[in-house]
Every structure is written in structure tokens, then in C-alpha cells.
Amino acid sequence: MIGSTCRTLLRFLAIACFIGSAFAAPAAQADAAKAALDRLLAEHWEWQMREAPEWATMVGDHRYDDRLADRSPAALERQLAETRAFLKxxxxxxQPARLNDDDRVTYDVFVHHLRTGAEELSFPATATMVLSNKAGLHLDFPQLVQMMPFRTERDYRNYLARLRALPGAVDRNLEAMRLGLRIGWVTFRASLEKVPRQIDTLLVKDVTSSPLYQPLRQLPPELPAPVREALAAEARQTLEQTVAPALRRLREFVVNEYLPHSPVDGSIKRYPGGEAYYAFRVRQQTTTDLTPAQIHATGQAEVQRLRAEMEALMRSTGHRGDFASFVKWLNSDPRFMLRDANELLMRYRDIAKRVDAELPRQFAQLPRLPYGIRAIPAHEGPETPEYYTPGAADGSRAGWFNANGLALKRRPTWEMEALFLHEAVPGHHLQTARALELDKLPMLRRSGFYVAYGEGWALYAETLGGALGVYTDPYARFGQLRMEIYRAARLVVDTGIHVFGWSRQQAIDWMSERTGMRREEVAAEVDRYFVWPAQALGYKIGQLHIAGLRDRMRAALGSCFDIRRFHMAVLDQGALPLAVLDQWMARWLAQERELTKASCPTGSGTVSTAER
Structure with missing residues (x-):
């Protein structure tokens, strides 16, 4: 899962397009159409950097590190007009007919994103649903701090400017939520009830113990002592006199004005115009035209298939009890429990060494950008799932797998391998780092993200554990299946809640009975679906799509199918909507056939168990 700040910023991605030319066009075809396309792409990127300075920081563009985005309702209205103007x-x-094949794909994706972005901005939820226990200023700002550079006095001055900008961002949030109160778009209660406690982690008596003071505890010794002292003093004053009052104002609003009007039933169909909004979200998050009914049925079938595999694996261990007793044993036996956070990090680093050594068997090229493994900050709490923080395009910041070393009884060792494969390599880090290094693509394309592609790839990466040799016992393999089955269950539960009238309790009961997850884990999962309708659909839909492409390519190429080349073909165009990925893979298949037609028969490929 991509981190909270990333997710908030990626929401802005749906407003803008991050797709550039796939390859430099031959000189003969570098005509006015291509020049116009390139010009608009470059202009759009610059517009986006100005509109979303947090996103600029994330990708390594530090021109706007002293600013926060204006996401007020009025600003979103302006962005809607400007997005429509770009599309027009x-x-x-x-003239798309004059573009070569690569540029035509770029054009089609650019149109797709501008249209999707304009459509998103037309819904009231975009302007009003700005705060939950999963995302919001109180969560995003501390994670933004982790992505800022802190090497020079200017870097620290930029940070102080952002701290001073925080009250304005709070006021814009309050404006948005008050609009939501007037028009009936208020965050789901079970999620909102957790927000005051989250804000409290930033409202500490001693500001030097605040997560927001962290950069000032590590002032570079190269800075003169008077400068270090002045920066630290200014930070303390700003946190005490500017930031803390703004955060208290936000907390008081949530408790006194917002929570009393929050809905107990958070199904989107209960909101004004909610059915149309959910239909849009399904299209946006899956990048397909699948209907909720089709997705629901797919989820039912996948849950049934995966549960059968899990029970067969359980029997292979010699367990004599039922499924529930097996899961209870897995969640309590001391052999699967860790002593402390250091042991957790050491174990993840051991997994990393084993996986890194095996990656060349599955990938023809690996990214140069390194990744690290670190504990999440304590203020994020035990309920925060592991997540990935992307590196910077200029290589100045590594990617990070953020592991939660709190409440270790909730984190048995048998699911660690699959979780690592998803968040680090060959999942999020490998995919995003590879995209950032595709220097023939413009930054728009290199930093783009689609849930169905990005999370679909990361879930697909979990299934490569057999081929990578990390599922060395049935328990690790069970962990992979358990992680996959709850992604499949999302297809059923998300659509059940928002289309088919399921209650929160019904969703919790259904998911608990089938997935082997603890009820408290399931409750947190279900509440996520209320807050981010349809977002969870992209994982399994994307994974099934990529696995289906692999199987079709293998069947078409027979013994000439090369899994290493297939994986690079999927990765080396940057993130794509699934329909555009299909177009590209059809062209790749034709190229592979041409390259191998003299030496390989076709149509005789099979899929190994390790690759499933």
C-alpha cells in the first residue's frame, strides 16, 4: 500500500494527467501534432507542480517546498475549469491521426486522464470529503516531512514556511467540511471517531517531542551554530504559537460540529448523487468498464477458489482441526511471534537479502534507486499498516518500506514474506523506481500512478514468492493466500456496501468467516471501504489482469516466452490504465513473435505453479 500522503497526492493525479510520449518519434514524424502534444504535456506538468507543491516535493522537484496546496472548494472549481481547458x-x-503509434497511445491516455480528472472534480465528494482516519492534513503533513530534504538552511526555511502555512490549510479544510455539512457529504462516523485521537499525537505539551519537530533534532553540523539555534527557536515558536492553535481548532470542529452530523451508515448510495459517484469511482479505480455486479461475482469466485487452496494447504501441514482452529493456532503459537521491533526489522532485512539475490531470475533489468527498511514513527500507532514511500526521481531520496513494530502480536511471521514482496520488491519499490528511471519518458509518465496498475502489480508480485524461493514452508505460502483472499473479498464487500445494501456488520461477518482475518482487522478493513469507495477494487482487478496477460502471452509464444522479458514489458512503459496496457502488450507480442519466429514454435506454453 502506498502511504497516506502519497494516496492523497495520487488523488490529485486523477485530476491531472501524468502521461508523456512513450518514445522519441522518428525525425520524419516529428510534425506539428507531436510538437503540440509535447508542448501541452510540458505545460500541464508545470501547472501540476504549481497546483500540488506536495506532489512536487514527492517527485523531487523542490521549487515549491515552502508551500501547501490550495484545496479549497473555490480552488477546485478553478482547477476544474483549467482541466477542461487543457482537454479542449x-x-x-x-491531430491524433498524424501521431505515430507510441504518441497515439500517449494522446489517448492524456485524453482519458483529463476527462477522468474533470469528472472527479465535478462531484461534491472531491471538495468536501477531506478528513478521515485514513487520510487528511493531520496524517499527510507528518508524512510529507519525511519526503523533504534537510541539508541546507534554505531547506529548513522552506519547512518553517510550510509550518506557517498550516493554519491556512486547516481553514480551507474547515471551509470544505462546512460545505459538506450543508449539502449532505460528511465522513462516515466509525472512521471520523478515530480522528481526534490522531490529532492528539501532534498536540503534545513539549513541542520538541512533536513529530513535526523531528527535522530540528537533526540539524546538520555544517550549519553555523547561531543558524542552528535560530532555526530551532523559530520552529519551537511556530509550533507553539501557530501550528498548535490551528490543530486544536481542527480537533474542536471535528468533535463539536462534524461528528454529531456524521452518518452511521456510510454507504455512498445514501449520499446525494452517491450512486453516480460510485459508478465513476469504479471506473476510475479499476480503469475498466466492469460493472459492480461483474466485480462482485468475480470476487465471490476468487474467494471460493482461494479458500479451497488455503484449506488444502492446512491439511498438508497435518492439522487435524477446522479452518478457524488452524488460524487461531497460527496467530498464537510462539514460533510465529517476534519479541520486539528490532527483531521485526532484522527479519525483514533478511527477507530483502534473499529476494534481492533472486530478482534477476524474474527481471531482465533492475532499478538503480535503492530502498531501505525502517520502522514507522511511533505516533502513527499500532493500527497503521505497513506502507511504501517512493523515492525521488533525482535519486536524492531512496524508497522506503515502512514496517510497523508496534503490537507485534498482530504481526505473525508467516505473513511477512508476502507483505515484503508487495511493499518493497518486486512490488511497489521495483515498479515505481523502474518507472522513475525511464529517462526517455517525460516526468509526467515516469511518476504516474493508477490503483489498478500499481496495486495490481504489487499484489501480482506477492504471487512471485514461489519463483523467488521465499515461500519456503506452508505457513509463508498460507500467509500469501490469506493476503490474496482478503483482496478478493474486497470485491464482494466494497460492492456489497455501496451497491447491494450490505450493512457494516454484514460486511464484517462475511469477510471474517471466509478470510482467516481477525475481526478487529476486518472491521478496520471494512471501515476503509466506506471512506475510500471502490479504491480497494483496483488491487485484485489489476492483479487478475496482469496474470491474465502473462498467461495469454505464454500461450501465444510457447517455448519462446521469457518471463523476464514479459515483466519488463509490463513495467517499462510506466504506469498505465489497463486498457492502454492491453494495447501496449499486443504490440509487444507482435514484436516478440517477429524476433522469435525462426527459432520457436508458438502455442505450447504453460504456467508453472510457482508463477501462479
């Missing part, structure tokens, strides 16, 4: 110009100034 694109359709008027670029």
Missing part, C-alpha cells in the same frame, strides 16, 4: 486545447491542437 488537446483535442483542438493535436
Amino acid at each position: 486545447r488537446l483535442e483542438a491542437e493535436v
